[in-house]
Amino acid sequence: MVKSKLKRAVAALLLLASVGVVQFGLAQPAQAATWVKPVNGTLGQGFGGTCSGCHHGVDIIAARWTPIYAVHAGVVQTSRCGSPNCDIDGSPQTSGCGWYVGINHPDGTGTLYCHMVQRPEVSVGQSVSTGQVIGYVGTSGNSSGPHLHFQTHNGASNNDNLAVNPVPFMSARGVNLAGGSTPPPTQPPAGTYWVDTFAAAPGSATPGGAQTGTLYAGRNYVYCRVWGPNVQVGSAFNHWWLKTDLDSGSPWQNQWVSAYYLSRWGNDVAKDNNGNDIPGCAATKYTVDTFADAPGRSSPGGAQTGTLYAGTNYVYCRVWGPNVQVGSSFNHWWLKTDLDTGNPWQNQWVSAYYLSRWGNDVAKDNSGVDIPAC
Ligand SMILES: [Zn+2]
Structure with missing residues (x-):
């Protein structure tokens, strides 16, 4: 499979070379970008070489659920969990890429995208186009927080020995990983609202309850809001609590953070980044x-x-x-x-x-579950 693909790639290169000779000196037509940035984010840890245990790519820091794009058209070579367990995003594994995708491109290069929040959006053998969403940022696998680990290979996407520094690799293709051309922002996950938070926010299982984890500062999504205990620092305060999924902690899903951490609105206001009130959470019975x-x-x-x-x-x-x-x-x-x-x-x-069936000072539902605090 791989061999014939490489043969085809070589043939394509030879063809391009001959076409290039014919067209030498002619003006090139305007073209859409054929290479794009893999994710909207900021560069973190850099390329560490191809030695065993070295950092074979670059880390691009972005919020969980930020879309990850195929940097160029190609065919998906790998789409799987590369760690012992990818089920619990945010529960770091001792090894591996978490949920990841490898893509081989027609020019014989390969790219790799690691630590996705959930199973990738593409499957092995699938053709993808430049800028197609292939997954979402997470922290599955050996990872300490949401980011994209991105590799570029002068060869197949599954051969770490052929990894090269993605910064000059992408720069040679017109993409500045430190900034520059970025795909347009997209919608948050269905049923959620984007909010920018100005500092790391403690998350809890109930509004004002014991801390279970942390929502990192930056662009995050929330589901809905409820009125709860006041959180006040100086003259800034907020009684609204936002249901969200945390970046770290256990449990991390459907936890609560104070709307105090929304950066741009006033006291006791809980709006999304578009200025719309975040809707109330439906009461659970x-x-x-x-x-x-x-x-x-x-x-x-x-x-x-x-x-x-x-x-x-x-x-x-x-x-x-x-x-x-x-x-x-x-x-x-x-x-x-x-x-x-x-x-x-x-x-x-x-x-x-x-309540008929429980003892003194107990308040459980018929399933034996403690009724949550209001
Ligand atoms: Zn990395």
Whole structure:
């Protein structure tokens, strides 16, 4: 396979050479760029040579989910996981390229793209065009944060021994990896919104909860927002919390960061980079069985507004509040829910005392999962 491909490449080169002779001295027609930058980002670690264990390419730092482009037309030679496990992006592996793609180009060169966030968008044998999206930036494999590891080879994309410094390689083809020609920005992943954050933001499993990881400063995407605990530094503050996927940590998906880290908007504002309000997150409902009719209240322990009938009900979340005790049975948790009767009936509170199957000061749903804090 590879041999015949190389033969074809050599034949193509000879053909080009002869055409070049014929056309010598003639003006060339204007052409679209045939080589482009592989990703919008900034250069990090440089080329370290071809020795074993050396850095065979350059690192280009970019936010997770930034599109990665084929720098030139070609045929996909490799599209796979090059590490023991690529399932958990952000959980660094001791070796390998993570999810990666290798492309062989008609001029006999090859390019390699590593550490993608998920399975590549192209498969082996597929023809790709210049600038085609082949995957998205991540940190799978042996990687300490989201970036593209990019290699250029004077030969097949799967032969590290033929790696050359990508900076002069791409410069000779009209592309400045340190800047210059970059493909146009594209949309964030479906259902998400771009936001620029001015500093590394701690992520947590619930708004204001214990830190689970970090969202790096830069262009990031978020899913939605909820109102929560205030985060204040000096006179800047924000009660909004944004659901997002972190750059590092465990768990890293569907975590929360404060909208305090949005760089361009004022206090208690949570807009995306286009100036549009980030939409509210749909409330998650948890199923609970209650053993008796429960009085619903406007606040935990507050005035009764209505009744939640006994049976299978849903609740949104819980807060710690005034104790409700009958005999030896008691519970300090209060559950936000929608009542069956009363006015108002939405977003009212009932005591977790009415949960039928759990013990004192426990507030779990019917699956045994702790109902999350409001
Ligand atoms: Zn690298």
